[in-house]
Amino acid sequence: MQIPEKDKHTEGIIFEAATRVFIEKGMDGARMQEIADRAGINKALLHYYFRSKERLFSAVFEKIAGQMFSKFAPVMDENLSFEEKIRFFFREHMEILKNNPGLPGFILNEINRNPDRMANLIKGYDVKSIWLHLQKLHGAEFEKYGITKENFPQLITSVVSLSVFPFAAKAIFSVILENMGCHFDDYIEQRKTFAAGFVISALQSGNHDMPRYS
Amino acid sequence: MQIPEKDKHTEGIIFEAATRVFIEKGMDGARMQEIADRAGINKALLHYYFRSKERLFSAVFEKIAGQMFSKFAPVMDENLSFEEKIRFFFREHMEILKNNPGLPGFILNEINRNPDRMANLIKGYDVKSIWLHLQKLHGAEFEKYGITKENFPQLITSVVSLSVFPFAAKAIFSVILENMGCHFDDYIEQRKTFAAGFVISALQSGNHDMPRYS
DNA sequence: TCTATATTTAACCGTTTGGTTAAACTAAAT
DNA sequence: ATTTAGTTTAACCAAACGGTTAAATATAGA
Numbered sequence: 045m046q047i048p049e050k051d052k053h054t055e056g057i058i059f060e061a062a063t064r065v066f067i068e069k070g071m072d073g074a075r076m077q078e079i080a081d082r083a084g085i086n087k088a089l090l091h092y093y094f095r096s097k098e099r100l101f102s103a104v105f106e107k108i109a110g111q112m113f114s115k116f117a118p119v120m121d122e123n124l125s126f127e128e129k130i131r132f133f134f135r136e137h138m139e140i141l142k143n144n145p146g147l148p149g150f151i152l153n154e155i156n157r158n159p160d161r162m163a164n165l166i167k168g169y170d171v172k173s174i175w176l177h178l179q180k181l182h183g184a185e186f187e188k189y190g191i192t193k194e195n196f197p198q199l200i201t202s203v204v205s206l207s208v209f210p211f212a213a214k215a216i217f218s219v220i221l222e223n224m225g226c227h228f229d230d231y232i233e234q235r236k237t238f239a240a241g242f243v244i245s246a247l248q249s250g251n252h253d254m255p256r257y258s
Numbered sequence: 259m260q261i262p263e264k265d266k267h268t269e270g271i272i273f274e275a276a277t278r279v280f281i282e283k284g285m286d287g288a289r290m291q292e293i294a295d296r297a298g299i300n301k302a303l304l305h306y307y308f309r310s311k312e313r314l315f316s317a318v319f320e321k322i323a324g325q326m327f328s329k330f331a332p333v334m335d336e337n338l339s340f341e342e343k344i345r346f347f348f349r350e351h352m353e354i355l356k357n358n359p360g361l362p363g364f365i366l367n368e369i370n371r372n373p374d375r376m377a378n379l380i381k382g383y384d385v386k387s388i389w390l391h392l393q394k395l396h397g398a399e400f401e402k403y404g405i406t407k408e409n410f411p412q413l414i415t416s417v418v419s420l421s422v423f424p425f426a427a428k429a430i431f432s433v434i435l436e437n438m439g440c441h442f443d444d445y446i447e448q449r450k451t452f453a454a455g456f457v458i459s460a461l462q463s464g465n466h467d468m469p470r471y472s
Numbered sequence: 473t474c475t476a477t478a479t480t481t482a483a484c485c486g487t488t489t490g491g492t493t494a495a496a497c498t499a500a501a502t
Numbered sequence: 503a504t505t506t507a508g509t510t511t512a513a514c515c516a517a518a519c520g521g522t523t524a525a526a527t528a529t530a531g532a
Contacts, residue, residue: 054508072286073371076490089509091491149370155429156363157287162433171438197438197445198452201431205423206416212426215369217415219380224389224411231411238412242460249459268478290520303479305521 055093058083062094063104067146070153071101105154109165112147115140120174126182126189127247131240134207138236141211142229148212171197189247199247206239269307272297276308277318281360284367285315319368323379326361329354334388340396340403341461345454348421352450355425356443362426385411403461413461420453 061083065074076097080087094100119133141147155162175196179186186192191199210217210232218228275297279288290311294301308314333347355361369376389410393400400406405413424431424446432442 070284070286070367070371072284075488077488086510086512087491088493088511092508095491097490146370149366152363152426153284153367153370155427156360156367157284159429162429166430166433166437169434171434175438195452197435197440198449198456201424201445202420202453202456204427205419209419209423209426210415212366212423213369213418215373215376216380219376220383220385221411223380224385226411231415235412238409239416242412242416245463246456246460249463289518291518300480300482301521302481302523306478309521311520 054085054089058085058090058093058100059104062100063108066101066104067108067150070150071097071157074101105161106165108147109151112151113165113169116169120178126178126185127244130203130243131237133203134240135236138207138232138239141208142232145211145214148208149214152212171200174200191247199243203239203243206242207235210235268299268303272299272304272307272314273318273321276314277322280315280318281322281364284364285311285371288315319375320379322361323365326365327379327383330383334392340392340399341458344417344457345451347417348454349450352421352446352453355422356446359425359428362422363428366426385414388414405461413457417453417457420456421449424449 058079062074062079065079065082069075069078074097076087076090079100080090083090090100094103115137119129119136122129122132124132175193179193214228217231221228221231272293276288276293279293279296283289283292288311290301290304293314294304297304304314308317329351333343333350336343336346338346389407393407428442431445435442435445
């Protein structure tokens with residue numbers, strides 16, 4: 045047999061090319077011919093490795109989405125105070141996105157196109173278990189900050205929004221920021237500390253407006 | 259001549275059908291045949307009113323984007339304190355998005371696909387002029403809250419992130435929230451007051467971590 | 473009634489696209 | 503040397519798609 049390293053090599057080249065094209069153009073906008081061209085191979089070989097566009101896309105999406113979500117969990121296991129974890133999260137997570145600014149748009153676009161794919165993806169990332177886990181670790185801090193089971197979803201979605209949205213809306217934000225003489229990358233660098241401080245300040249003041257569940 | 263109302267009527271029906279399809283599928287995923295079907299007319303008539311897919315899409319996009327951005331400005335002219343404006347913004351803006359949850363994803367997807375379109379769209383929404391306007395109106399509050407020209411972009415992008423991102427990521431959030439026994443619409447209703455309180459709390463505590471510009 | 477526009481019908485066109493096929497070539501493994 | 507899998511080439515196919523055309527019909531205004 046032939047060396048499997050070469051298989052992985054070519055398969056990897058195709059996969060990387062496909063990843064770039066799918067991120068740029070999305071599933072609908074991507075063309076198999078363009079993927080083949082960027083990989084420096086031909087369409088026939090593309091289908092030799094990945095039978096169809098759908099299969100190739102699924103492989104790319106699952107890897108990217110997996111990478112994306114897997115970066116959330118480990119932060120929560122670090123031996124840090126809750127406040128330090130928040131700073132840690134913004135610093136690390138936004139650094140990853142800074143190097144892959146197209147990921148949020150890619151994920152959001154695809155889950156909007158095909159919401160069913162979410163079901164498979166989400167299992168294993170249960171917010172309730174995260175809540176229980178964190179409450180065990182940081183019960184005292186949670187009480188001090190007034191973090192409850194009711195406002196916890198609001199809190200973590202706020203954290204995610206503050207870090208992810210600027211990348212999802214990069215095409216808008218970068219233009220607007222330039223008008224104020226600020227470059228996007230500088231803005232992101234500032235944001236790592238600003239957003240962390242912003243969240244922590246909000247927690248410390250403690251008066252979270254939370255209506256009762258209806 | 260025929261009554262122009264009927265023209266507008268049919269044109270409006272087509273336009274609305276196109277809007278729905280484009281929001282659901284995006285430019286690349288949308289099909290002219292499906293737009294015609296949903297409008298209850300035929301493809302020929304579609305091209306009779308809107309010469310091409312590109313023109314139809316541009317018309318839809320510009321109207322939606324215009325609606326979207328026009329909702330930001332008037333908030334700033336209300337006769338309210340800055341704190342009240344923040345509460346007002348979250349309440350009103352999120353109510354609009356609640357009734358049109360597909361808009362953020364549509365806009366984000368398209369500006370990612372075609373960033374050049376942003377240039378035309380942004381002019382008229384200059385952050386620097388908004389900053390000058392607000393600083394004139396709320397100079398005292400800005401000083402109290404420590405809002406400066408440097409951290410202002412961080413502040414308003416945070417406000418926008420907190421309100422818009424949950425809709426852009428609705429397909430993810432709704433699944434995750436269900437795991438905690440919370441429905442998306444309830445979450446949004448809570449969020450109007452939570453996010454406002456969150457921002458105001460962060461401002462009141464005042465210690466915004468802001469590194470110097472590089 | 474005549475006319476101009478709105479609308480339908482239905483066929484048609486050129487291009488693109490995802491995917492296939494078959495033959496030939498390469499090169500390492502046995 | 504033979505086998506096996508990787509790879510190229512190049513042609514091909516059927517379906518989908520955006521868009522066009524032309525003839526027929528409906529309808530309201532002049």
